[in-house]
Amino acid sequence: MLLEITGLRTYYRIGRDCCRAVDNVSMNISKAENLGLIGESGCGKTTLAKSILRLLPRNAEIVGGSIRFLGTELVDMDEEDIRRIRWGQISLIPQSSMNALNPVHRVGDQVVEAIKIHQRMAKNEAKRRVEDLFGLVGLEKNRMRDYPHQLSGGMKQRVLIAMALALEPSLIIADEPTTALDVITQDQILEELTRLQLKFHNSIMYVTHDISVVAERCHKVAIMYAGKLMEYGSVSDVFTKPLHPYAIGLRNSFPSLRSKSLISIPGSPPSLLSNEKACRFRQRCPLSLDICSEREPTMIEARSKHFVACHRCNETEILTSLEHDREVWQTIKGF
Amino acid sequence: MNAIDFLRKDKFSLAGVVILVFFGCLGLAGPLIAPYDPWYVNRDKEGNPLFLTTPDSTHLLGTDNMGRDILSELLHGARTVLIVGFLTAFIVVFIGANFGLLAGYYGGRIDSILMRITDVVYSIPFTPFIIVLVALLRPSILYVVLALSLLMWRAPARVIRSQVLGLSKRPFIKAAKVSGASDLRIVYLHIAPNIMPLVLLYLATNVAWAITAEAGISFLGLGDPGLVSWGRMLHLCYMVGAIRVAWWWLWPPGICIILVTVAIYLISHAFEEIANPRLRKR
Amino acid sequence: MHQDQPLLAIKNLKKWYAVRFGLSSLLRPSEHTYIRAVDDVSLDLNRGEIVGLVGESGSGKTTLGEVVVRLQRPTSGMVLLNGTDVSAIRKDRLRRYYRDVQMIFQDPYETLNPRFTTAGTLDEPLKIHFNLSDTDRRERIDSTLRVVGLDPPDMFVDKYPHEMSGGQRQRVAIARAIILNPSFIVADEPTSMLDVSIRASILNLLKSFKQNYGVSILYISHDLSTVSYLCSRLAVMYLGKILEAGSTDKVLQDPVHPYTKALISAIPIADPNVKRERVSVKGDIPDALHIPLGCRFWPRCSKAEEVCRKEEPGLEELQDARTVACHFAV
Numbered sequence: 029m030l031l032e033i034t035g036l037r038t039y040y041r042i043g044r045d046c047c048r049a050v051d052n053v054s055m056n057i058s059k060a061e062n063l064g065l066i067g068e069s070g071c072g073k074t075t076l077a078k079s080i081l082r083l084l085p086r087n088a089e090i091v092g093g094s095i096r097f098l099g100t101e102l103v104d105m106d107e108e109d110i111r112r113i114r115w116g117q118i119s120l121i122p123q124s125s126m127n128a129l130n131p132v133h134r135v136g137d138q139v140v141e142a143i144k145i146h147q148r149m150a151k152n153e154a155k156r157r158v159e160d161l162f163g164l165v166g167l168e169k170n171r172m173r174d175y176p177h178q179l180s181g182g183m184k185q186r187v188l189i190a191m192a193l194a195l196e197p198s199l200i201i202a203d204e205p206t207t208a209l210d211v212i213t214q215d216q217i218l219e220e221l222t223r224l225q226l227k228f229h230n231s232i233m234y235v236t237h238d239i240s241v242v243a244e245r246c247h248k249v250a251i252m253y254a255g256k257l258m259e260y261g262s263v264s265d266v267f268t269k270p271l272h273p274y275a276i277g278l279r280n281s282f283p284s285l286r287s288k289s290l291i292s293i294p295g296s297p298p299s300l301l302s303n304e305k306a307c308r309f310r311q312r313c314p315l316s317l318d319i320c321s322e323r324e325p326t327m328i329e330a331r332s333k334h335f336v337a338c339h340r341c342n343e344t345e346i347l348t349s350l351e352h353d354r355e356v357w358q359t360i361k362g363f
Numbered sequence: 364m365n366a367i368d369f370l371r372k373d374k375f376s377l378a379g380v381v382i383l384v385f386f387g388c389l390g391l392a393g394p395l396i397a398p399y400d401p402w403y404v405n406r407d408k409e410g411n412p413l414f415l416t417t418p419d420s421t422h423l424l425g426t427d428n429m430g431r432d433i434l435s436e437l438l439h440g441a442r443t444v445l446i447v448g449f450l451t452a453f454i455v456v457f458i459g460a461n462f463g464l465l466a467g468y469y470g471g472r473i474d475s476i477l478m479r480i481t482d483v484v485y486s487i488p489f490t491p492f493i494i495v496l497v498a499l500l501r502p503s504i505l506y507v508v509l510a511l512s513l514l515m516w517r518a519p520a521r522v523i524r525s526q527v528l529g530l531s532k533r534p535f536i537k538a539a540k541v542s543g544a545s546d547l548r549i550v551y552l553h554i555a556p557n558i559m560p561l562v563l564l565y566l567a568t569n570v571a572w573a574i575t576a577e578a579g580i581s582f583l584g585l586g587d588p589g590l591v592s593w594g595r596m597l598h599l600c601y602m603v604g605a606i607r608v609a610w611w612w613l614w615p616p617g618i619c620i621i622l623v624t625v626a627i628y629l630i631s632h633a634f635e636e637i638a639n640p641r642l643r644k645r
Numbered sequence: 646m647h648q649d650q651p652l653l654a655i656k657n658l659k660k661w662y663a664v665r666f667g668l669s670s671l672l673r674p675s676e677h678t679y680i681r682a683v684d685d686v687s688l689d690l691n692r693g694e695i696v697g698l699v700g701e702s703g704s705g706k707t708t709l710g711e712v713v714v715r716l717q718r719p720t721s722g723m724v725l726l727n728g729t730d731v732s733a734i735r736k737d738r739l740r741r742y743y744r745d746v747q748m749i750f751q752d753p754y755e756t757l758n759p760r761f762t763t764a765g766t767l768d769e770p771l772k773i774h775f776n777l778s779d780t781d782r783r784e785r786i787d788s789t790l791r792v793v794g795l796d797p798p799d800m801f802v803d804k805y806p807h808e809m810s811g812g813q814r815q816r817v818a819i820a821r822a823i824i825l826n827p828s829f830i831v832a833d834e835p836t837s838m839l840d841v842s843i844r845a846s847i848l849n850l851l852k853s854f855k856q857n858y859g860v861s862i863l864y865i866s867h868d869l870s871t872v873s874y875l876c877s878r879l880a881v882m883y884l885g886k887i888l889e890a891g892s893t894d895k896v897l898q899d900p901v902h903p904y905t906k907a908l909i910s911a912i913p914i915a916d917p918n919v920k921r922e923r924v925s926v927k928g929d930i931p932d933a934l935h936i937p938l939g940c941r942f943w944p945r946c947s948k949a950e951e952v953c954r955k956e957e958p959g960l961e962e963l964q965d966a967r968t969v970a971c972h973f974a975v
């Protein structure tokens with residue numbers, strides 16, 4: 029097992045309030061396996077990714093749970109050791125990568141810099157490494173001397189991929205790798221990542237709101253909502269037969285070339301500041317009952333290796349009716 | 364988050380505002396609570412003028428070389444200072460903001476013309492200009508205000524213009540155009556409210572600045588001789604050579620001027636954060 | 646006003662921006678380089694139709710939308726609304742134009758004035774165009790808020806933008822666009838910055854405008870999936886030109902232009918059991934200053950030949966009202 033997250037809790041302190049960005053989330057990634065972490069804005073997925081690499085801002089803290097990488101616990105590791113893991117073993121392609129490059133330095137130098145920070149290497153050796161990397165990601169070697177503004181969005185993204193691959197990590201976390209990219213470029217970049225994966229045998233965690241990317245590129249999927257894990261299992265299980273009302277709602281509302289009708293989920297995500305012992309999705313859920321306001325559902329293995337956190341996950345007939353019935357979604361009591 | 368919330372949270376700028384408000388109140392109420400007429404030559408029981416007396420129970424801050432009560436001078440001076448301060452600040456910000464709004468929104472030729480005028484004004488050195496202007500005209504408080512405000516609007520003009528340049532490109536301004544709003548309506552109803560934090564801060568800092576500038580002018584002897592002001596108190600104290608002797612004459616107006624200057628810096632600190640949203644904690 | 650005349654007719658529209666490069670402009674003052682953002686585009690939109698304008702970055706679709714709404718003036722060509730030339734409207738008559746034509750912008754966090762409450766934002770168009778009493782205005786605001794799904798209106802009228810979510814802000818922006826009962830709306834990527842679960846409701850809202858009020862919409866987007874959901878017809882733009890146009894269903898089922906094929910094939914499918922066939926495209930979109938000579942797509946096209954490098958193909962009409970700009974369209 030490459031990465032094992034168990035019961036992770038990461039909270040933010042905002043003034044006197046406590047924001048439960050990641051609340052008791054567990055998931056695993058094996059070698060050469062891809063996991064898609066799906067959720068909308070504010071669900072905690074970026075916080076989870078940053079928790080793994082300990083890149084959290086000052087007012088955030090991992091208050092509980094464990095993150096084991098190849099058996100070693102990361103949560104209580106000290107800064108020195110984490111730095112060796114960072115980039116060497118686990119690397120990150122950050123969100124909003126258009127802005128992740130320093131505009132006043134040449135891109136080649138930035139990748140060299142990234143290498144030298146995390147590993148002892150002579151400058152020339154690092155430069156040669158970067159040349160190879162640029163070739164790998166489909167960039168011409170002379171691009172190393174360019175400044176970020178001379179590169180297109182897709183090229184900048186390739187530089188960041190090169191940076192993430194520089195030390196041949198076993199796990200790459202790609203945080204919204206394709207937002208702000210054109211459709212064709214997006215496809216090219218994802219193909220690139222997949223191709224490089226065949227060469228390096230690394231695992232990728234795709235943190236995204238785009239369920240179609242996950243459907244195509246991942247083996248496993250974890251769906252987060254308001255800081256909590258709602259459903260978790262293999263991509264084929266979860267996509268073919270989703271069990272959580274949120275997952276079903278998400279699928280219904282996601283426009284695709286074939287969809288003839290779109291059913292939206294009414295309302296908006298709840299504030300992460302509250303600490304009520306209830307299901308976080310209940311106000312937007314067409315299936316909510318009293319029990320959903322009284323008790324938080326626990327994650328159970330509803331089917332083999334298919335986990336879901338819902339009090340009513342076993343009522344399959346009701347769930348099938350949710351799939352395409354617009355009326356069901358539009359008459360939710362919460363509103 | 365608006366300016367008021369911000370000030371409440373930042374202790375430094377709060378202190379600055381408190382100081383300015385205190386002096387504002389002093390300016391308003393000063394002459395009413397002053398124990399003596401500031402021009403009156405105070406005498407003792409024998410009828411001898413009380414020249415340069417140290418502070419005592421009858422004259423809390425002592426008297427100057429002509430026997431005038433320093434505390435009363437200070438309090439009356441506060442009003443002069445206040446008038447000059449607020450009037451100047453208002454004129455400066457009025458001209459500067461309008462220049463900035465119109466230049467930033469319209470761009471093109473209007474921008475060029477307005478900014479060339481601003482450039483010319485920028486090239487005029489401050490103190491020589493004041494000296495020449497006041498020397499040519501009568502030394503009166505109105506001319507002092509004029510001299511101060513004719514030059515100082517250049518900085519707000521430039522800064523507000525750059526803010527407006529950015530604001531004009533934003534979608535909600537495009538939306539205002541598509542709603543059918545006329546240009547002037549957009550400038551004054553849609554854009555102006557968004558530069559208010561900057562305007563208010565320029566107002567506050569210019570009040571404080573004008574006060575110290577007036578003190579400087581009066582100290583140079585170019586101020587209105589018919590009005591009491593802190594600068595004039597320092598001017599007289601220096602001219603009669605009492606500066607090394609009469610600490611009670613020198614310190615009160617000096618400290619008041621310093622306090623007001625400190626208030627500028629405290630508020631400028633807030634100015635930077637309000638004007639640059641990235642410095643703010645979101 | 647003829648009934649069979651299209652509501653909006655864009656004819657040979659060009660929008661070029663002059664770019665001058667420092668010293669070289671001193672040495673050769675007559676040589677301007679141009680960014681040809683919109684380069685000879687013709688498009689019709691009929692009453693009650695939703696037409697999609699699809700393109701990636703640099704395609705010129707946003708610029709086209711802004712020219713239609715008179716936020717920018719065309720360099721050449723015409724935009725006719727109900728037969729009237731939009732760019733010829735004098736500034737004092739422009740207000741009347743904006744009663745019929747409105748625009749929705751992409752970024753919900755920038756589309757509202759941060760200093761205005763919802764009521765303030767919605768009051769503006771009413772105050773500018775009509776002379777209504779306070780109560781009448783308030784009534785109209787309330788009913789419009791209900792139409793866009795912000796119900797009860799009282800909960801939203803006094804809120805500032807920063808007190809509302811992205812989806813709610815976009816709804817207020819849509820309310821602002823429809824409060825004057827326009828006949829035509831330009832929607833520039835209204836959902837691309839919204840969460841997935843909110844996107845669907847906004848799309849359904851736009852659909853309802855067409856169905857219930859007969860509003861015509863020019864829907865601009867890079868996302869073919871949302872375009873396929875909303876639009877009966879679409880046009881594909883690339884570097885300022887339309888490469889293919891026709892009925893949405895037919896274009897998606899049977900694309901003719903290699904770029905359209907590549908675009909469609911690049912969309913990931915949210916079904917793990919379906920494999921898609923990728924049409925490969927070389928390289929990246931060139932920047933607007935260096936539009937290739939001949940067919941602007943030839944450097945990336947797998948079918949490019951000699952003629953493509955030399956001659957720019959015009960839009961030719963094929964059967965079924967399909968137009969394609971490609972030498973090998975037949």
